[in-house]
């Protein structure tokens with residue numbers, strides 16, 4: 497790799513790390529004194545293909561020059577960050593080189609806006625087109641869609657890419673007006689709508705027995721920055737809900753605002769606590785998989801999620817009249833509302849109780865968090881009656897003690913299908 501391309505790569509992989517709409521992993525720190533196995537929060541990220549495989553992607557910007565001046569963004573026109581721009585050919589070559597060395601299985605490509613939306617979209621699309629046509633590249637491609645770009649260009653992008661994303665960026669129109677005045681919510685949602693229509697059209701052609709060209713088979717996602725304005729969590733979740741229902745987005749990613757050099761005085765000096773991002777993801781699961789409505793998830797008066805306990809537990813504590821739930825009689829929808837019981841365990845419980853009545857031991861065997869759950873359920877051998885539910889100190893009783901998470905905790909939670 498030439499020195500010039502290497503320097504561009506350093507700048508443009510670093511600039512891409514702020515985009516969470518392509519899920520990323522990896523530690524942000526490297527052990528002192530290490531010589532091999534260094535980790536970086538940028539460069540290669542991971543994403544999931546439609547068949548559930550985790551793939552590693554080269555995550556870069558085509559350029560970090562931008563004509564817009566979004567106040568939360570390090571690449572805004574008024575920022576004095578070092579700039580670089582790849583040619584289409586350089587991105588194609590880098591992707592192929594990394595792929596052949598087995599470093600990546602695909603590409604996540606985004607860009608600042610150069611000249612105008614159409615010109616930028618053309619360049620991004622050309623990268624994907626060259627990879628597919630000239631190199632017969634079959635790996636995963638995620639392209640960022642530029643709002644305001646011509647519909648035909650977005651259609652073409654979807655022919656070559658597996659996933660498209662249009663970032664909503666901020667939860668409300670007022671937030672956009674304040675911090676990203678050049679961005680217009682109708683333009684963003686129109687681009688999402690166009691992608692959704694095309695995905696549906698392709699699906700119905702396929703169902704009718706035709707073989708239409710593939711269009712963004714891994715769907716579309718978006719990113720919302722959290723904590724750059726004072727907007728509360730219920731407004732953030734209302735926007736996410738609208739995106740899931742009106743535009744059928746596959747994922748909404750929540751990205752905690754991270755302070756940038758020489759930021760506008762209107763922006764907060766530090767990031768919101770990361771736990772807020774985590775709680776929003778948990779609330780997002782309640783919306784998508786647990787049958788909760790957006791207006792019932794946030795129970796606090798300030799309309800923010802409780803940072804100390806997960807949103808399902810917070811809801812249960814605020815709605816004690818709904819409990820205890822008899823796990824041997826309750827519907828699936830009721831079981832999903834019990835704190836400490838995940839979707840996968842609900843499925844198991846429904847299947848077990850066809851053969852015998854569920855006892856406490858059965859739930860414990862499923863690794864249900866009994867300490868959290870016991871006050872809210874009736875089993876064949878356990879009935880807390882109203883005793884626990886009337887207790888003033890129920891919140892303390894069921895709140896998990898703070899502890900350092902380990903990889904194996906997370907693995908256990910994943911096995912139970914709990915978030």
Ligand code: SF4
Pocket residue numbers: 562563564565566569570571572573607608609676
């Ligand atoms: S359009 Fe994108 S790259 Fe440009 S300033 Fe706004 S957020 Fe940053």
